């Protein structure tokens with residue numbers, strides 16, 4: 001006999017965690033559209049962003065807040081999916097869908113947690129703090145790092161160039177600039193090695 005769904009706070013928390021768990025099964029649309037084999041999930045992406053925030057040396061940033069922002073920033077995608085620029089959905093429409101999803105998700109939590117998580121999402125969405133702006137840079141840096149790893153896995157250097165073109169010039173934080181420079185140096189060496197190989 002199926003167990004009756006839990007009522008009250010325990011049931012709501014379980015429902016919240018089940019919804020968030022769906023992020024493990026939401027593939028990142030940007031890779032799907034480029035036919036990447038076994039594209040990462042949204043939670044994969046957020047996990048490495050949280051680690052990137054965890055290892056920042058910038059003492060002017062509230063590191064704990066950065067980790068929390070990374071873990072929450074795409075949480076709405078467990079309900080609305082991963083909306084990519086190629087979907088041509090307006091910023092307003094995307095914001096409305098994600099706002100409604102975050103309200104639904106956080107309504108399942110206690111008042112304190114509801115406020116904490118919703119405010120983290122709003123902070124990132126509105127880019128209203130240095131921490132939120134830093135995490136946005138991590139978002140885009142993590143994406144181009146992942147793109148370089150897919151190019152390596154598929155042995156197709158340069159295939160995902162548009163991810164680099166669209167993020168070019170968007171990095172300002174010194175640690176992120178350094179990381180992006182390292183990613184580009186390694187990637188460009190691989191591209192050069194391929195183009196200089198004698199035809200087989």
Ligand SMILES: Nc1nc2c(ncn2[C@H]2C[C@H](O)[C@@H](COP(=O)(O)O)O2)c(=O)[nH]1
Nearest residue numbers: 028029030031082083084085162163166
């Ligand atoms: N082809 C591109 N896809 C992009 C670009 N920027 C983001 N994306 C993809 C990556 C995700 O699947 C999705 C949204 O990413 P968020 O982390 O912002 O939710 O869109 C791009 O420049 N080119």
Ligand SMILES: [Mn+2]
Nearest residue numbers: 045073074139
């Ligand atoms: Mn993201």
